[in-house]
Amino acid sequence: MSTIVSKCSGDKSGLDVYDWSTENGGNINQWEYWGGDGQKFILEPVKAEEKKIIGDVNADGQFSVLDIVMMQRFLLNQRDLMDSAAGDLCEDGVINAFDLAIMKRLLPA
Template identity: 45%
Template structure:
């Protein structure tokens, strides 16, 4: 056989089927554990019906319980603030 099928090689393997990604970080709608421009792009796609949010609750940037373009605006502002802080040092 081309592959080693010895059961001992499978001792430290974890397989997740149908696992859902989760994150509690505000803004992290793709649930990768970071709040980045990728989250803003994903929310924008979702708002036009072209994307799937893995942690939609994280996208409610203004805390009104509704996910809409106002959240996208706040997300953009938050990302710009982070970028400015990084630039200023």
């Protein structure tokens, strides 16, 4: 179990489930730390499969020249990307030549 304290309180207060609510939508607010169950949280790491590899448009788990080839063919309307989210390197919601340019720059020599 972990406690999340706020720096602005000088580490004296932290997250606290108001009135030990067990209801959906129960409030969490800041309260002076006293070690109650409403101030204890379970922190879980992000699962590995949820982590995206930037530029891995063929979804093989690594970024390589094969991803650049797939991206070039996608931009020529010759095929789809296996993972289009990994191809939006500019993070502007559009996959275009600017994303390809970044991919080429990121590729290890």
